[in-house]
Amino acid sequence: MINRATSALLLFGATGDLAKRMLLPSLFALHEDGLLSPGLRIVGTARSELSDEAFREMAREALAEFLPDDRKDDAKLAGFLDRLSYQPLDASKTEGFPALAQKLGDTSGGLAIFLSTAPFLFEPTIAGLKSAGLAHEGVRIGLEKPLGNDLASSCRINDAVASAFSEDRIFRIDHYLGKETVQNLIALRFGNMMFEPLWNAVGIDHVQITISETVGLEGRKGFYEDTGALRDMVQNHMLQLLALIAMEPPADYDAASIRDEKVKLLRALRPVRAAEMVRGQYGAGAVEAAAVGGFVDDLGEPSDTETFVALKAHIENWRWQGVPFYLRTGKRLAERRSEIVIQFKCVPHNIFAERGGKLVANRLVIRLQPEEYVRLQVMAKEPGLDRSGIVLREVPLDLSLTEAFAKARRRIAYERLLLDLIEGEQTLFVRRDEVEAQWRWIDAIRKLWVDENVELKRYPAGGWGPNAAIALTERDGRSWND
Incomplete structure (x- = not known):
C-alpha cells in the first residue's frame, strides 16, 4: 500500500523545455488553487550548475512567459518560488546522488519523483537513486x-525501474490521458445508456482516430530522426485512445479495473498487413499560407524516417469483429487536430426513399484539440409542405465542453497528472503490460x-498526407473526416 503523504517532489530535467512550458506552470496552478500541501517542497535537478536562487529566477522567467495573464499573482508566485530549490546532478554518474539525497533531507514523509530524461539515462538514474537511499517504500x-524505442529496450528500462520500485509505485506518463476530453470518453461511453448498446460491430461501421500537426521538427531533429511518427505518436497516444474507445466496460472507475480492460484490448489487436499501412514523409509546400521546406531540408541530411503514418487496425474479439479502426498521424498537415470519429451504420430500411428522402448514417465526432467538443450528426427533416418530396438533412447536436463548463477551471493535462503522482493515484497512468502490448x-x-x-511516400506540406492514405479508406468505400 502506498503512503499517500508526500513531503517532496523531485523534478529531473528541471531546466528543460518540458519543465519550463508545462511542469512549472502546472505546479504553480496547483499551488495557487491550494491543492498542494503547505509543506510540499519541490526540488529540481539537472546538469546545469545553478544555485537555488538562480533556479528560482529561471522558474520566475518561465512562469512570466508561459502562464496566462489571468493566472499571474505576484503574492502567490512568491509563495510558490519559496517551495523551490535545486541540486546540480550528472545522472549518468552515481557520485552525485548522495549530495542530491542530502539536499532532499528526510524523505520518510514520502517522495514523488518525476523523471524526464533521455532513455539511455534511465538505468544509471535508477541505480543512483537506489545507491542514495531514494528508492525506499515511501518513494x-x-x-x-x-520509454525505449522498441520492446527490447522498453523491457530493459522497465526491468531497471522494477529493480528499485514495485509496480504500484511506478507511474508511466502519457499526457493524453490527462486531457479532460480523453477522460470524457469514459464518461460518454459508460455514463450514457444511449451509446453502449450500439458500441459494437452491430451498430458501428468504422472508427477513425486522427492526430495531425502543422509543425515540422521544431527543434527535435535528433529525437525525431531516431523515432519517427509511428513510435512518437502511434505507440503511445493513439493506442491509448484506441484502448479507451474499444475496451470492455470496467467493473469500477479505478486503476486496476480500467487498466485490466485496456490491456485485454491491446492484446486483441490483429497484426497489421502491408496493404493496411501507409508511411510518408513531407516535402516542401505551404502551411497556413506560409511556404515551408521538406523534412530533409529541415533535417539537413537525407533520411528515410516517416513523418506520417496511416494504418487500418482490427480488433479480434466479439465486440469489434469486422470493424476497421483507421489511424492517421503526421507532421506538416493541413491543420492541427486531434479527434475520434465513430461512424455508425445506416438504418436497415429507409422508409422515406419513395418520397425522395435520402439518409446519411449517424456520425459521432469527439474533438480533443484545438477545440473540445462532442458532436453527433443526426438526420432531420427540412421544414416544408413536402409536396415535391421529403428533404432530409444532417444536423449537428453539439456539446461544446468549453462552453458547457465555462465556469469550471480548465486544467492542462500535466496539472492532473502531477497531482495524481503526488497523491499516488494511478488510474491515468500506464501499466507495464500495457506498454509491452503496445x-x-x-x-x-x-x-x-x-x-x-x-x-516511403512523399507528400507536400499543407495537405492531408500521401494519396495512398486516402486510398486506404476509399477502397473500402469510406472517407477520412477532413
Whole structure:
C-alpha cells in the first residue's frame, strides 16, 4: 500500500523545455488553487550548475512567459518560488546522488519523483537513486516518455525501474490521458445508456482516430530522426485512445479495473498487413499560407524516417469483429487536430426513399484539440409542405465542453497528472503490460516495413498526407473526416 503523504517532489530535467512550458506552470496552478500541501517542497535537478536562487529566477522567467495573464499573482508566485530549490546532478554518474539525497533531507514523509530524461539515462538514474537511499517504500516515480524505442529496450528500462520500485509505485506518463476530453470518453461511453448498446460491430461501421500537426521538427531533429511518427505518436497516444474507445466496460472507475480492460484490448489487436499501412514523409509546400521546406531540408541530411503514418487496425474479439479502426498521424498537415470519429451504420430500411428522402448514417465526432467538443450528426427533416418530396438533412447536436463548463477551471493535462503522482493515484497512468502490448504491435509493423520493403511516400506540406492514405479508406468505400 502506498503512503499517500508526500513531503517532496523531485523534478529531473528541471531546466528543460518540458519543465519550463508545462511542469512549472502546472505546479504553480496547483499551488495557487491550494491543492498542494503547505509543506510540499519541490526540488529540481539537472546538469546545469545553478544555485537555488538562480533556479528560482529561471522558474520566475518561465512562469512570466508561459502562464496566462489571468493566472499571474505576484503574492502567490512568491509563495510558490519559496517551495523551490535545486541540486546540480550528472545522472549518468552515481557520485552525485548522495549530495542530491542530502539536499532532499528526510524523505520518510514520502517522495514523488518525476523523471524526464533521455532513455539511455534511465538505468544509471535508477541505480543512483537506489545507491542514495531514494528508492525506499515511501518513494514513487513518474516516468516521462520515451520509454525505449522498441520492446527490447522498453523491457530493459522497465526491468531497471522494477529493480528499485514495485509496480504500484511506478507511474508511466502519457499526457493524453490527462486531457479532460480523453477522460470524457469514459464518461460518454459508460455514463450514457444511449451509446453502449450500439458500441459494437452491430451498430458501428468504422472508427477513425486522427492526430495531425502543422509543425515540422521544431527543434527535435535528433529525437525525431531516431523515432519517427509511428513510435512518437502511434505507440503511445493513439493506442491509448484506441484502448479507451474499444475496451470492455470496467467493473469500477479505478486503476486496476480500467487498466485490466485496456490491456485485454491491446492484446486483441490483429497484426497489421502491408496493404493496411501507409508511411510518408513531407516535402516542401505551404502551411497556413506560409511556404515551408521538406523534412530533409529541415533535417539537413537525407533520411528515410516517416513523418506520417496511416494504418487500418482490427480488433479480434466479439465486440469489434469486422470493424476497421483507421489511424492517421503526421507532421506538416493541413491543420492541427486531434479527434475520434465513430461512424455508425445506416438504418436497415429507409422508409422515406419513395418520397425522395435520402439518409446519411449517424456520425459521432469527439474533438480533443484545438477545440473540445462532442458532436453527433443526426438526420432531420427540412421544414416544408413536402409536396415535391421529403428533404432530409444532417444536423449537428453539439456539446461544446468549453462552453458547457465555462465556469469550471480548465486544467492542462500535466496539472492532473502531477497531482495524481503526488497523491499516488494511478488510474491515468500506464501499466507495464500495457506498454509491452503496445510495443509488440508496433515492432511487428516496423518489421513488416523492412521485410516487405514498404515504400516511403512523399507528400507536400499543407495537405492531408500521401494519396495512398486516402486510398486506404476509399477502397473500402469510406472517407477520412477532413
